[in-house]
Amino acid sequence: MTNHPTAERLVVENLSKTYGSGATAAHILDNLNITVEPGEFVCIVGPSGAGKTTLLRCLSGLMACSEGGVRVGEKHVTEPLEEIGLVFQDYRGSLMPWMRSADNVALPLEGKGVPRKERFERAQQCLAAVGLPDVGDMYPWELSGGMQQRVAIARALAYDARILLMDEPFGSLDAQTRFELEDLILDLRRTMGISVVLVTHDIDEAVYLSDRVIVLSGKPATVVDTVEIDLGPERDQIKTKADTRFAEYRSRILGEIKLKKAA
Ligand SMILES: Nc1ncnc2c1ncn2[C@@H]1O[C@H](COP(=O)(O)OP(=O)(O)OP(=O)(O)O)[C@@H](O)[C@H]1O
Numbered sequence: 390m391t392n393h394p395t396a397e398r399l400v401v402e403n404l405s406k407t408y409g410s411g412a413t414a415a416h417i418l419d420n421l422n423i424t425v426e427p428g429e430f431v432c433i434v435g436p437s438g439a440g441k442t443t444l445l446r447c448l449s450g451l452m453a454c455s456e457g458g459v460r461v462g463e464k465h466v467t468e469p470l471e472e473i474g475l476v477f478q479d480y481r482g483s484l485m486p487w488m489r490s491a492d493n494v495a496l497p498l499e500g501k502g503v504p505r506k507e508r509f510e511r512a513q514q515c516l517a518a519v520g521l522p523d524v525g526d527m528y529p530w531e532l533s534g535g536m537q538q539r540v541a542i543a544r545a546l547a548y549d550a551r552i553l554l555m556d557e558p559f560g561s562l563d564a565q566t567r568f569e570l571e572d573l574i575l576d577l578r579r580t581m582g583i584s585v586v587l588v589t590h591d592i593d594e595a596v597y598l599s600d601r602v603i604v605l606s607g608k609p610a611t612v613v614d615t616v617e618i619d620l621g622p623e624r625d626q627i628k629t630k631a632d633t634r635f636a637e638y639r640s641r642i643l644g645e646i647k648l649k650k651a652a
């Protein structure tokens with residue numbers, strides 16, 4: 390996990406997404422323009438159904454945009470790329486229950502043709518990076534929910550992802566575990582120099598983690614605000630959240646989401 394190539398800039402240009410066509414067409418995202426700088430942590434918030442997961446699917450190359458597009462550096466994202474890792478909310482559905490943790494983490498490398506011994510070493514490195522150096526031989530169902538989500542993060546990193554896309558990754562965890570994993574992701578971002586784009590309903594989580602929060606709202610959704618979070622590079626679950634600016638950011642974002650909902 391050393392000598393990483395630097396992350397590249399992620400650019401979303403005039404992205405629109407419509408599901409279906411004709412009379413049943415649903416226009417979900419309208420003309421989004423977003424840039425995520427190398428090493429930046431960006432959270433996307435917005436009301437339920439706004440299109441956050443849809444946006445992440447487009448960013449990951451799993452789904453085509455209707456208009457506009459996504460680039461990583463100069464490369465157009467038209468299919469999943471090695472440099473983009475994905476973590477979803479439902480870790481229970483994302484890990485293979487019949488495979489040991491190390492094999493789960495190593496799975497993406499198999500398709501890449503990496504030799505078995507190297508795959509296993511890489512999996513162990515990634516598990517150690519998420520604080521689980523000793524669970525390689527255990528099955529997912531032998532682990533707690535928080536540990537399973539750490540394994541899912543390790544798997545996303547195994548490919549040497551430079552950009553991590555996360556969709557409500559901590560939504561089904563208890564508060565304490567959630568805080569631990571938030572701090573883990575902040576650490577990984579710092580030590581590995583990766584960029585992170587994280588979707589969340591939780592405005593406190595977004596403000597705590599982000600360099601920048603992007604607020605999506607409306608039908609179809611547009612970017613209604615971009616909030617630079619000036620809380621410094623070091624975050625602390627107690628001190629950062631007690632900062633008066635933290636409360637100001639939270640009120641601003643909450644107001645925007647609520648206002649748009651009522652509109
Ligand atoms: N595959 C699909 N085909 C048709 N419509 C879809 C599809 N996926 C999502 N939608 C619709 O697109 C809209 C946005 O869905 P999306 O899941 O992106 O929202 P979200 O912001 O992630 O919501 P939540 O916060 O509840 O996760 C919803 O109205 C949903 O019904």
Ligand SMILES: [Mg+2]
Pocket residue numbers: 441442443556
């Ligand atoms: Mg969603």
